[in-house]
Amino acid sequence: MKQLYLVFGFKIQIYVPPPICKAIFCFSHIPFTSFICICSVARSYVRPAGGPGAVVLNPDQNSWTSATTAGFTTSDITQSEIGYKIIKPITAEPSADLATGPDNGYSDIVKTTDGSGCYMFNNGSNFLFRFRIGGIVNGAKAYNILIDTDMKLGATGSSADPNYIAPTNSGNGNPGFEIEIAFQTGSNISIYNVDGIINPSASYTYSLATNSIISVALSRDNSNADYFYDFYVPLSALNAFGLSSSTPFRIVTTTNTNPGSAFQGTRSDIYGINDELFPNTTDAWEYVGKNTPSVTLDDITSGGGGYPDICTAPPVVTTGIAAGSNVSVTGTWTRLDAAKPAAATITVYKNGISQGTTTCNTGGSWSFTVATLVSGDVITAKAQSTGESMCMVSNSVAVTTCAPANISSSSSFVLTCLSNRGAGGTRPDGARIKIYTIAYNGSLTLFADDATTTYKTLYNGTANPVGTTV
Ligand SMILES: [Ca+2]
Ligand SMILES: [Ca+2]
Ligand SMILES: [Ca+2]
Ligand SMILES: [Ca+2]
Numbered sequence: 256m257k258q259l260y261l262v263f264g265f266k267i268q269i270y271v272p273p274p275i276c277k278a279i280f281c282f283s284h285i286p287f288t289s290f291i292c293i294c295s296v297a298r299s300y301v302r303p304a305g306g307p308g309a310v311v312l313n314p315d316q317n318s319w320t321s322a323t324t325a326g327f328t329t330s331d332i333t334q335s336e337i338g339y340k341i342i343k344p345i346t347a348e349p350s351a352d353l354a355t356g357p358d359n360g361y362s363d364i365v366k367t368t369d370g371s372g373c374y375m376f377n378n379g380s381n382f383l384f385r386f387r388i389g390g391i392v393n394g395a396k397a398y399n400i401l402i403d404t405d406m407k408l409g410a411t412g413s414s415a416d417p418n419y420i421a422p423t424n425s426g427n428g429n430p431g432f433e434i435e436i437a438f439q440t441g442s443n444i445s446i447y448n449v450d451g452i453i454n455p456s457a458s459y460t461y462s463l464a465t466n467s468i469i470s471v472a473l474s475r476d477n478s479n480a481d482y483f484y485d486f487y488v489p490l491s492a493l494n495a496f497g498l499s500s501s502t503p504f505r506i507v508t509t510t511n512t513n514p515g516s517a518f519q520g521t522r523s524d525i526y527g528i529n530d531e532l533f534p535n536t537t538d539a540w541e542y543v544g545k546n547t548p549s550v551t552l553d554d555i556t557s558g559g560g561g562y563p564d565i566c567t568a569p570p571v572v573t574t575g576i577a578a579g580s581n582v583s584v585t586g587t588w589t590r591l592d593a594a595k596p597a598a599a600t601i602t603v604y605k606n607g608i609s610q611g612t613t614t615c616n617t618g619g620s621w622s623f624t625v626a627t628l629v630s631g632d633v634i635t636a637k638a639q640s641t642g643e644s645m646c647m648v649s650n651s652v653a654v655t656t657c658a659p660a661n662i663s664s665s666s667s668f669v670l671t672c673l674s675n676r677g678a679g680g681t682r683p684d685g686a687r688i689k690i691y692t693i694a695y696n697g698s699l700t701l702f703a704d705d706a707t708t709t710y711k712t713l714y715n716g717t718a719n720p721v722g723t724t725v
Pocket of ligand 3: 416
Protein backbone atom coordinates (compact mmCIF):
# COMPACT_ATOMS: atom_id res chain seq x y z
CA MET A 256 0.00 0.00 0.00
CA LYS A 257 1.17 3.46 -0.71
CA GLN A 258 -0.56 6.35 1.00
CA LEU A 259 -0.70 9.25 -1.35
CA TYR A 260 -2.53 12.09 0.25
CA LEU A 261 -5.37 13.16 2.49
CA VAL A 262 -8.30 14.85 0.78
CA PHE A 263 -11.04 16.41 2.82
CA GLY A 264 -10.53 13.92 5.57
CA PHE A 265 -10.72 10.96 3.21
CA LYS A 266 -7.61 8.87 3.35
CA ILE A 267 -6.93 7.58 -0.11
CA GLN A 268 -4.70 4.56 -0.53
CA ILE A 269 -3.43 3.46 -3.84
CA TYR A 270 -1.96 0.06 -4.52
CA VAL A 271 1.12 0.02 -6.67
CA PRO A 272 0.64 -3.15 -8.68
CA PRO A 273 3.26 -5.57 -9.91
CA PRO A 274 3.80 -5.50 -13.67
CA ILE A 275 1.01 -7.89 -14.46
CA CYS A 276 -2.38 -7.81 -12.80
CA LYS A 277 -5.38 -9.82 -13.73
CA ALA A 278 -7.54 -7.05 -12.35
CA ILE A 279 -7.52 -4.39 -9.69
CA PHE A 280 -10.35 -4.44 -7.19
CA CYS A 281 -10.92 -1.49 -4.87
CA PHE A 282 -13.18 -1.35 -1.90
CA SER A 283 -13.78 0.68 1.20
CA HIS A 284 -13.52 -1.37 4.36
CA ILE A 285 -14.50 1.54 6.59
CA PRO A 286 -16.99 3.76 4.74
CA PHE A 287 -15.60 7.13 3.72
CA THR A 288 -12.28 6.68 5.44
CA SER A 289 -10.16 4.56 3.24
CA PHE A 290 -10.09 2.60 0.05
CA ILE A 291 -8.08 -0.52 -0.42
CA CYS A 292 -7.20 -1.78 -3.83
CA ILE A 293 -6.10 -5.36 -4.39
CA CYS A 294 -4.29 -6.52 -7.41
CA SER A 295 -5.40 -10.03 -8.27
CA VAL A 296 -2.08 -11.09 -9.61
CA ALA A 297 -2.28 -12.90 -12.88
CA ARG A 298 0.24 -15.66 -13.15
CA SER A 299 -0.15 -15.38 -16.85
CA TYR A 300 2.64 -16.19 -19.17
CA VAL A 301 4.51 -13.24 -20.54
CA ARG A 302 6.56 -14.99 -23.22
CA PRO A 303 6.08 -16.01 -25.93
CA ALA A 304 3.62 -13.23 -26.68
CA GLY A 305 0.43 -13.59 -28.63
CA GLY A 306 -0.78 -17.07 -27.79
CA PRO A 307 -1.22 -19.76 -25.18
CA GLY A 308 2.33 -21.05 -25.61
CA ALA A 309 3.65 -24.59 -25.45
CA VAL A 310 0.96 -27.16 -24.75
CA VAL A 311 3.43 -29.28 -22.76
CA LEU A 312 4.09 -26.37 -20.40
CA ASN A 313 0.52 -25.03 -20.45
CA PRO A 314 -1.67 -28.11 -20.97
CA ASP A 315 -5.04 -26.36 -20.63
CA GLN A 316 -3.91 -23.69 -23.11
CA ASN A 317 -5.30 -20.78 -21.14
CA SER A 318 -3.18 -17.83 -20.09
CA TRP A 319 -2.10 -19.21 -16.75
CA THR A 320 0.69 -21.39 -15.41
CA SER A 321 -1.32 -21.70 -12.22
CA ALA A 322 -3.78 -24.57 -11.90
CA THR A 323 -6.76 -22.21 -12.06
CA THR A 324 -7.47 -18.74 -13.40
CA ALA A 325 -7.47 -17.50 -9.79
CA GLY A 326 -3.71 -17.36 -10.15
CA PHE A 327 -1.24 -18.14 -7.40
CA THR A 328 -2.70 -16.96 -4.12
CA THR A 329 -0.86 -18.93 -1.42
CA SER A 330 1.80 -21.06 -3.12
CA ASP A 331 3.16 -21.05 -6.62
CA ILE A 332 4.37 -24.64 -6.06
CA THR A 333 1.21 -26.39 -4.83
CA GLN A 334 -1.00 -24.23 -7.06
CA SER A 335 1.07 -24.83 -10.19
CA GLU A 336 -0.67 -26.32 -13.22
CA ILE A 337 2.36 -28.60 -13.74
CA GLY A 338 3.38 -30.63 -10.69
CA TYR A 339 7.03 -29.62 -10.77
CA LYS A 340 9.29 -31.37 -8.27
CA ILE A 341 11.55 -29.18 -6.14
CA ILE A 342 15.29 -29.48 -6.78
CA LYS A 343 16.57 -29.10 -3.24
CA PRO A 344 19.53 -26.70 -2.98
CA ILE A 345 22.63 -28.10 -1.24
CA THR A 346 22.89 -24.86 0.75
CA ALA A 347 20.69 -21.77 0.90
CA GLU A 348 20.49 -19.91 -2.43
CA PRO A 349 20.94 -16.20 -1.79
CA SER A 350 19.62 -13.37 -3.90
CA ALA A 351 22.15 -10.87 -5.22
CA ASP A 352 24.99 -13.41 -5.10
CA LEU A 353 25.95 -13.21 -8.76
CA ALA A 354 29.35 -13.78 -10.32
CA THR A 355 28.29 -11.44 -13.16
CA GLY A 356 25.09 -9.59 -14.05
CA PRO A 357 22.75 -7.26 -12.15
CA ASP A 358 21.67 -8.39 -8.68
CA ASN A 359 18.03 -9.48 -8.34
CA GLY A 360 17.71 -9.37 -12.12
CA TYR A 361 17.27 -11.59 -15.16
CA SER A 362 19.95 -14.11 -14.19
CA ASP A 363 19.55 -14.19 -10.40
CA ILE A 364 18.04 -17.46 -9.19
CA VAL A 365 15.83 -16.49 -6.26
CA LYS A 366 13.86 -18.54 -3.78
CA THR A 367 10.43 -18.73 -2.27
CA THR A 368 9.54 -19.32 1.36
CA ASP A 369 10.62 -22.99 1.37
CA GLY A 370 14.04 -22.07 -0.03
CA SER A 371 13.46 -23.55 -3.47
CA GLY A 372 14.30 -21.86 -6.75
CA CYS A 373 14.65 -24.62 -9.37
CA TYR A 374 12.29 -27.43 -10.31
CA MET A 375 11.93 -30.29 -12.77
CA PHE A 376 9.28 -32.73 -13.92
CA ASN A 377 8.89 -35.80 -16.10
CA ASN A 378 5.46 -35.87 -17.78
CA GLY A 379 6.09 -39.29 -19.30
CA SER A 380 7.32 -37.96 -22.64
CA ASN A 381 9.25 -34.83 -21.77
CA PHE A 382 11.79 -33.48 -19.28
CA LEU A 383 10.56 -30.13 -17.94
CA PHE A 384 12.51 -27.47 -16.02
CA ARG A 385 11.51 -24.35 -14.12
CA PHE A 386 13.85 -21.59 -12.86
CA ARG A 387 12.63 -18.94 -10.43
CA ILE A 388 14.37 -15.77 -11.60
CA GLY A 389 14.43 -12.37 -9.93
CA GLY A 390 13.63 -10.29 -13.01
CA ILE A 391 13.30 -10.23 -16.77
CA VAL A 392 14.93 -8.28 -19.56
CA ASN A 393 14.99 -8.23 -23.31
CA GLY A 394 18.13 -9.80 -24.64
CA ALA A 395 19.77 -13.16 -24.99
CA LYS A 396 20.81 -15.04 -21.86
CA ALA A 397 21.01 -18.72 -20.95
CA TYR A 398 19.58 -20.92 -18.23
CA ASN A 399 21.63 -24.11 -18.15
CA ILE A 400 21.11 -27.63 -16.84
CA LEU A 401 24.34 -29.62 -16.35
CA ILE A 402 23.87 -33.38 -16.04
CA ASP A 403 26.37 -35.90 -14.68
CA THR A 404 25.27 -39.31 -15.98
CA ASP A 405 28.15 -41.51 -14.76
CA MET A 406 28.31 -40.22 -11.16
CA LYS A 407 31.87 -39.08 -11.76
CA LEU A 408 33.14 -35.55 -11.28
CA GLY A 409 36.50 -33.97 -10.58
CA ALA A 410 40.11 -34.61 -11.47
CA THR A 411 41.11 -36.80 -8.54
CA GLY A 412 39.72 -39.33 -6.10
CA SER A 413 37.87 -42.59 -6.44
CA SER A 414 35.04 -40.99 -8.44
CA ALA A 415 37.15 -38.78 -10.71
CA ASP A 416 35.72 -38.28 -14.18
CA PRO A 417 38.11 -39.57 -16.87
CA ASN A 418 37.00 -36.71 -19.14
CA TYR A 419 37.69 -33.93 -16.64
CA ILE A 420 38.79 -30.71 -18.33
CA ALA A 421 40.60 -28.17 -16.16
CA PRO A 422 39.74 -24.48 -16.48
CA THR A 423 42.25 -22.13 -18.07
CA ASN A 424 42.92 -18.45 -17.61
CA SER A 425 40.70 -17.79 -20.61
CA GLY A 426 37.78 -20.12 -20.07
CA ASN A 427 35.75 -22.58 -18.06
CA GLY A 428 36.65 -26.23 -17.74
CA ASN A 429 34.23 -29.13 -17.47
CA PRO A 430 34.55 -31.07 -14.21
CA GLY A 431 32.80 -34.09 -15.69
CA PHE A 432 29.28 -33.33 -16.92
CA GLU A 433 28.08 -35.37 -19.89
CA ILE A 434 24.90 -33.58 -21.04
CA GLU A 435 23.88 -29.93 -21.03
CA ILE A 436 20.40 -28.54 -21.69
CA ALA A 437 20.30 -24.77 -22.27
CA PHE A 438 17.32 -22.41 -22.48
CA GLN A 439 18.86 -19.71 -24.64
CA THR A 440 16.56 -16.71 -24.76
CA GLY A 441 16.84 -15.06 -28.13
CA SER A 442 17.58 -18.29 -29.98
CA ASN A 443 16.40 -21.75 -28.87
CA ILE A 444 16.56 -24.60 -26.40
CA SER A 445 19.59 -26.79 -27.10
CA ILE A 446 20.85 -30.16 -25.91
CA TYR A 447 24.63 -30.45 -25.99
CA ASN A 448 26.92 -33.45 -25.70
CA VAL A 449 29.54 -32.03 -23.31
CA ASP A 450 31.29 -35.28 -22.34
CA GLY A 451 34.91 -34.13 -22.30
CA ILE A 452 33.87 -31.09 -24.35
CA ILE A 453 33.86 -27.37 -23.52
CA ASN A 454 33.00 -26.00 -26.98
CA PRO A 455 29.96 -28.13 -27.78
CA SER A 456 27.72 -28.10 -30.83
CA ALA A 457 24.00 -28.62 -30.27
CA SER A 458 22.83 -32.18 -30.85
CA TYR A 459 19.18 -31.09 -30.74
CA THR A 460 17.49 -27.69 -30.89
CA TYR A 461 13.90 -26.67 -30.15
CA SER A 462 12.17 -23.36 -30.76
CA LEU A 463 11.36 -20.98 -27.94
CA ALA A 464 7.75 -20.78 -29.17
CA THR A 465 7.13 -24.51 -28.84
CA ASN A 466 9.37 -25.37 -25.87
CA SER A 467 9.39 -22.46 -23.43
CA ILE A 468 7.11 -20.21 -21.41
CA ILE A 469 7.96 -17.37 -19.05
CA SER A 470 5.33 -16.43 -16.49
CA VAL A 471 5.03 -14.44 -13.28
CA ALA A 472 5.68 -16.23 -9.98
CA LEU A 473 4.05 -15.51 -6.65
CA SER A 474 7.33 -14.72 -4.91
CA ARG A 475 8.57 -11.14 -5.05
CA ASP A 476 12.28 -11.07 -4.33
CA ASN A 477 13.59 -7.52 -4.03
CA SER A 478 9.96 -6.32 -3.78
CA ASN A 479 9.29 -6.78 -7.47
CA ALA A 480 8.03 -9.57 -9.66
CA ASP A 481 9.86 -12.86 -10.00
CA TYR A 482 9.45 -15.01 -13.08
CA PHE A 483 9.19 -18.68 -13.90
CA TYR A 484 11.42 -19.61 -16.81
CA ASP A 485 9.95 -22.94 -18.01
CA PHE A 486 11.32 -25.10 -20.81
CA TYR A 487 11.41 -28.74 -21.84
CA VAL A 488 13.06 -31.31 -24.10
CA PRO A 489 11.70 -34.70 -25.19
CA LEU A 490 12.84 -37.75 -23.23
CA SER A 491 13.62 -39.47 -26.52
CA ALA A 492 16.55 -37.08 -27.04
CA LEU A 493 17.96 -37.90 -23.62
CA ASN A 494 17.42 -41.62 -24.20
CA ALA A 495 19.74 -41.19 -27.19
CA PHE A 496 22.43 -40.10 -24.71
CA GLY A 497 21.91 -43.28 -22.70
CA LEU A 498 19.78 -41.63 -20.01
CA SER A 499 16.96 -44.07 -19.33
CA SER A 500 14.08 -43.58 -16.91
CA SER A 501 16.01 -45.42 -14.19
CA THR A 502 19.52 -44.04 -14.81
CA PRO A 503 20.82 -42.20 -11.73
CA PHE A 504 22.15 -38.77 -12.59
CA ARG A 505 23.16 -35.59 -10.80
CA ILE A 506 22.02 -32.15 -11.87
CA VAL A 507 23.50 -28.67 -11.44
CA THR A 508 21.55 -25.60 -12.54
CA THR A 509 23.34 -22.41 -13.45
CA THR A 510 22.66 -19.16 -15.30
CA ASN A 511 24.78 -17.52 -17.92
CA THR A 512 24.90 -13.93 -19.12
CA ASN A 513 25.73 -15.20 -22.61
CA PRO A 514 23.12 -17.05 -24.70
CA GLY A 515 24.82 -20.41 -25.14
CA SER A 516 26.53 -23.33 -23.48
CA ALA A 517 27.55 -22.66 -19.89
CA PHE A 518 31.06 -23.82 -20.74
CA GLN A 519 31.42 -21.06 -23.31
CA GLY A 520 29.66 -18.30 -21.43
CA THR A 521 30.06 -16.16 -18.35
CA ARG A 522 28.63 -17.70 -15.21
CA SER A 523 26.11 -15.60 -13.36
CA ASP A 524 24.40 -17.72 -10.71
CA ILE A 525 24.77 -21.35 -9.62
CA TYR A 526 21.77 -22.72 -7.71
CA GLY A 527 22.53 -23.84 -4.15
CA ILE A 528 25.63 -21.80 -3.32
CA ASN A 529 26.56 -18.21 -2.61
CA ASP A 530 28.46 -17.50 -5.83
CA GLU A 531 30.46 -14.75 -4.19
CA LEU A 532 32.26 -17.46 -2.19
CA PHE A 533 33.20 -19.51 -5.28
CA PRO A 534 35.27 -17.41 -7.66
CA ASN A 535 36.30 -20.41 -9.79
CA THR A 536 33.31 -21.47 -11.88
CA THR A 537 34.55 -24.97 -12.74
CA ASP A 538 35.35 -25.72 -9.09
CA ALA A 539 31.94 -24.38 -8.07
CA TRP A 540 30.10 -26.66 -10.52
CA GLU A 541 32.13 -29.60 -9.24
CA TYR A 542 31.44 -28.71 -5.59
CA VAL A 543 27.70 -28.50 -6.15
CA GLY A 544 27.62 -31.64 -8.30
CA LYS A 545 29.57 -33.71 -5.79
CA ASN A 546 27.29 -32.63 -2.93
CA THR A 547 24.14 -33.36 -4.92
CA PRO A 548 22.16 -36.60 -4.53
CA SER A 549 21.43 -38.68 -7.59
CA VAL A 550 17.93 -38.76 -9.01
CA THR A 551 16.20 -40.64 -11.82
CA LEU A 552 13.61 -39.59 -14.36
CA ASP A 553 11.21 -42.03 -12.69
CA ASP A 554 11.62 -40.12 -9.40
CA ILE A 555 10.24 -36.91 -10.88
CA THR A 556 7.06 -38.21 -12.51
CA SER A 557 3.75 -37.23 -10.93
CA GLY A 558 3.74 -40.54 -9.03
CA GLY A 559 7.46 -40.65 -8.39
CA GLY A 560 9.20 -40.31 -5.06
CA GLY A 561 10.44 -36.81 -5.86
CA TYR A 562 13.87 -35.31 -5.60
CA PRO A 563 15.93 -36.96 -2.80
CA ASP A 564 16.93 -35.21 0.40
CA ILE A 565 20.23 -33.40 0.12
CA CYS A 566 23.45 -35.25 0.98
CA THR A 567 25.04 -35.17 4.42
CA ALA A 568 28.69 -34.14 4.18
CA PRO A 569 30.99 -37.19 4.18
CA PRO A 570 33.15 -38.13 7.19
CA VAL A 571 36.94 -38.44 7.05
CA VAL A 572 38.58 -41.74 8.04
CA THR A 573 41.92 -41.32 9.81
CA THR A 574 44.73 -42.96 7.91
CA GLY A 575 47.13 -45.52 9.36
CA ILE A 576 44.84 -48.45 10.20
CA ALA A 577 46.77 -51.58 11.22
CA ALA A 578 45.54 -55.15 10.84
CA GLY A 579 44.43 -57.00 13.95
CA SER A 580 41.48 -57.83 16.15
CA ASN A 581 39.12 -55.29 17.72
CA VAL A 582 40.76 -52.47 15.81
CA SER A 583 39.57 -48.97 16.63
CA VAL A 584 38.85 -47.09 13.41
CA THR A 585 38.68 -43.34 13.99
CA GLY A 586 37.77 -40.27 12.00
CA THR A 587 36.12 -36.86 11.97
CA TRP A 588 32.98 -35.29 10.54
CA THR A 589 31.95 -31.70 9.85
CA ARG A 590 28.59 -30.58 8.44
CA LEU A 591 28.47 -28.77 5.10
CA ASP A 592 27.40 -25.47 6.62
CA ALA A 593 26.03 -24.02 9.84
CA ALA A 594 22.41 -24.33 8.68
CA LYS A 595 22.65 -28.14 8.65
CA PRO A 596 22.00 -30.50 11.61
CA ALA A 597 24.86 -30.57 14.14
CA ALA A 598 24.99 -34.36 14.54
CA ALA A 599 25.25 -37.33 12.20
CA THR A 600 25.20 -41.09 12.32
CA ILE A 601 28.43 -42.54 10.96
CA THR A 602 28.31 -45.91 9.21
CA VAL A 603 31.67 -47.71 8.85
CA TYR A 604 32.29 -50.05 5.92
CA LYS A 605 34.87 -52.79 5.39
CA ASN A 606 35.27 -53.55 1.70
CA GLY A 607 31.92 -51.87 1.08
CA ILE A 608 30.04 -53.91 3.71
CA SER A 609 28.56 -52.08 6.69
CA GLN A 610 30.23 -52.98 10.00
CA GLY A 611 27.95 -50.85 12.16
CA THR A 612 27.32 -47.27 13.20
CA THR A 613 28.43 -44.64 15.68
CA THR A 614 27.59 -40.96 16.08
CA CYS A 615 29.49 -37.71 15.78
CA ASN A 616 28.88 -34.02 16.39
CA THR A 617 30.03 -31.56 13.78
CA GLY A 618 33.69 -30.68 14.10
CA GLY A 619 34.27 -33.64 16.37
CA SER A 620 35.77 -37.10 16.07
CA TRP A 621 34.26 -40.57 16.09
CA SER A 622 35.56 -44.09 16.61
CA PHE A 623 34.24 -47.54 15.83
CA THR A 624 35.74 -50.91 16.70
CA VAL A 625 35.99 -53.42 13.87
CA ALA A 626 36.28 -57.04 14.99
CA THR A 627 38.88 -58.19 12.48
CA LEU A 628 40.99 -56.42 9.91
CA VAL A 629 43.56 -57.96 7.62
CA SER A 630 46.08 -56.27 5.39
CA GLY A 631 44.38 -55.05 2.22
CA ASP A 632 40.93 -54.47 3.71
CA VAL A 633 39.57 -51.08 2.67
CA ILE A 634 37.76 -48.91 5.22
CA THR A 635 35.27 -46.22 4.22
CA ALA A 636 32.50 -44.38 6.06
CA LYS A 637 29.33 -42.42 5.33
CA ALA A 638 27.39 -39.90 7.41
CA GLN A 639 23.69 -39.14 7.65
CA SER A 640 21.94 -36.37 9.53
CA THR A 641 18.21 -36.09 10.18
CA GLY A 642 16.32 -35.20 7.01
CA GLU A 643 19.29 -35.78 4.75
CA SER A 644 20.56 -38.56 2.46
CA MET A 645 23.61 -40.76 2.98
CA CYS A 646 24.97 -40.31 -0.52
CA MET A 647 28.60 -39.29 -0.03
CA VAL A 648 31.45 -41.60 0.85
CA SER A 649 34.59 -40.74 2.82
CA ASN A 650 38.17 -41.23 1.73
CA SER A 651 39.26 -44.87 1.45
CA VAL A 652 41.91 -46.18 3.84
CA ALA A 653 43.69 -49.46 3.16
CA VAL A 654 44.58 -51.59 6.18
CA THR A 655 48.31 -52.35 6.42
CA THR A 656 50.43 -54.79 8.35
CA CYS A 657 53.19 -53.19 10.37
CA ALA A 658 56.01 -55.64 11.22
CA PRO A 659 59.47 -54.15 10.76
CA ALA A 660 62.33 -56.66 11.13
CA ASN A 661 64.06 -55.08 14.13
CA ILE A 662 60.92 -54.18 16.05
CA SER A 663 61.60 -53.57 19.74
CA SER A 664 61.28 -56.58 21.98
CA SER A 665 60.47 -54.37 24.95
CA SER A 666 56.90 -54.76 26.14
CA SER A 667 57.21 -51.53 28.12
CA PHE A 668 57.25 -49.37 25.00
CA VAL A 669 53.73 -48.07 24.29
CA LEU A 670 52.72 -45.82 21.41
CA THR A 671 49.67 -43.91 22.60
CA CYS A 672 49.31 -41.40 19.79
CA LEU A 673 50.14 -41.40 16.09
CA SER A 674 49.04 -38.61 13.78
CA ASN A 675 50.33 -36.56 10.89
CA ARG A 676 51.66 -34.10 13.48
CA GLY A 677 53.83 -36.63 15.28
CA ALA A 678 53.75 -39.59 17.66
CA GLY A 679 53.84 -39.98 21.42
CA GLY A 680 53.94 -42.66 24.08
CA THR A 681 55.88 -44.11 27.02
CA ARG A 682 59.14 -46.09 27.15
CA PRO A 683 61.29 -48.01 29.60
CA ASP A 684 63.56 -45.74 31.66
CA GLY A 685 66.76 -44.99 29.81
CA ALA A 686 65.58 -46.42 26.47
CA ARG A 687 66.33 -44.48 23.30
CA ILE A 688 63.57 -44.07 20.70
CA LYS A 689 64.46 -44.21 17.03
CA ILE A 690 61.98 -43.89 14.18
CA TYR A 691 62.64 -45.50 10.81
CA THR A 692 61.02 -45.35 7.42
CA ILE A 693 60.49 -48.67 5.68
CA ALA A 694 61.13 -49.01 1.95
CA TYR A 695 59.16 -51.39 -0.26
CA ASN A 696 62.09 -53.84 -0.13
CA GLY A 697 61.95 -53.80 3.67
CA SER A 698 65.19 -51.86 4.27
CA LEU A 699 65.08 -49.35 7.10
CA THR A 700 66.26 -45.74 7.01
CA LEU A 701 66.68 -43.76 10.23
CA PHE A 702 64.08 -40.99 10.27
CA ALA A 703 64.35 -39.53 13.76
CA ASP A 704 66.14 -39.99 17.06
CA ASP A 705 67.33 -37.76 19.87
CA ALA A 706 70.45 -36.75 17.90
CA THR A 707 68.67 -35.91 14.63
CA THR A 708 68.32 -32.19 14.06
CA THR A 709 65.45 -32.17 11.54
CA TYR A 710 63.02 -34.66 13.14
CA LYS A 711 64.02 -34.97 16.77
CA THR A 712 62.83 -37.42 19.36
CA LEU A 713 62.23 -35.62 22.65
CA TYR A 714 61.84 -37.09 26.13
CA ASN A 715 59.63 -34.50 27.73
CA GLY A 716 62.55 -32.12 28.04
CA THR A 717 64.87 -34.42 30.00
CA ALA A 718 68.38 -35.38 28.93
CA ASN A 719 67.70 -39.02 29.72
CA PRO A 720 68.90 -41.27 28.12
CA VAL A 721 72.08 -39.54 27.05
CA GLY A 722 74.81 -42.10 26.70
CA THR A 723 72.37 -44.97 26.50
CA THR A 724 72.89 -47.35 23.62
CA VAL A 725 70.04 -49.11 21.89
CA1 LIG B 1 20.76 -16.13 -6.54
CA1 LIG C 1 12.06 -9.91 -8.28
CA1 LIG D 1 30.61 -37.40 -15.18
CA1 LIG E 1 23.83 -18.94 -6.32
